Amino acid sequence: MSAILERLRGGLVASCQPIDDGPMDDPHIVAAMARAAVAGGAVGLRIEGIDNLRAVRPVVDVPIIGIVKSDLPDTPVRITVRVHEALELAEAGADIIAYDATNRPRPDPRESVLAAIIGAGRLAMADGSTLEDGQIALAGGATILGTTMSGYTAATDRLNAGPDFGLIRAYRDLGAFVMAEGRINTPELARQAIAEGADAVTVGSALTRLEQVTGWFVDAVRSAR
Structure with a gap:
């Protein structure tokens, strides 16, 4: 397991997640x-x-x-919400399984999802939003703490529009392997995340969501007119 972390340390993780039902939302395209x-x-x-x-x-x-x-009617939580999803990811070949580690209502408790990931012999990545999320996840056996949900929960949605560098530092101080994730959309922000103490950086939209990136440039061109 430590070999997996060493392969990630100091590097970039590409989040290949096309827009739902968009023209690139196809397993063959995702593989490419x-x-x-x-x-x-x-x-x-x-x-x-x-x-x-x-x-x-x-x-x-x-x-x-x-x-x-998942988009479920009874919870705002979307990332690996249920135990059976964690087990299916393990069976399909994931080395690490990420789950929403925030303190919000859901059908399966976050502790149960975490336990299922560890029980399946996979590393668990806690997608957190606060220091407390990270502390609870580490106590339960999570290996990686991600800043993924900062800015996307009711308790954190008033934070600035950029990455949560404060949470990166807080997770680093816990002694965890820290994955910077969320609103990192330029090389400079990725560099700064490492400088702030992240062990690795995940970038998604800026790399793999062509519709969104195109929109950034379209808006810039239109505003110049």
């Missing part, structure tokens, strides 16, 4: 996207969905962080 990211130097991948994971696993040899996103 993943191969391209690795060819560009990504040391790991974050892949959403069982079908996408099964398509990507045979064509890359870097560590994969697997997640399942």
Whole structure:
């Protein structure tokens, strides 16, 4: 397990998650996207969905962080919400399984999802939003603390629009392997995340969501007119 962390340390993880139902939302395209990211130097991948994971696993040899996103009527939590999703990700070949580690209502307690990941012999990445989220996850056996949910919960949605460098430092001080994730959309922000104490950085939209990146440039051009 430590070998997986060493492969990620100091590197970039590419989150290959196309926009739902968009033209790139196809396992074959996600697999090609993943191969391209690795060819560009990504040391790991974050892949959403069982079908996408099964398509990507045979064509890359870097560590994969697997997640399942759900839209459920009774919870705002979306990332690996239920125990059976964690087990399916393990079976499909994820080396690391990320789950929402925030303190919000959900069908399966976050502790149960974490226990399922560890029981399946996979590393657990806690997608947190606060220092307390990280403390509880570490106590339960999580190996990686991600800043993924900072800014996306009711308790943190008033934070600035950029990465939560304060949470990166707080998680570093806990002695965890820290994954900087969330609103890192320029090389400079990725560099700064490492400088602030992150062990690795995950970048998604700026690398793999062509519709969003195109929109950034379209807005800039239109505003100049």
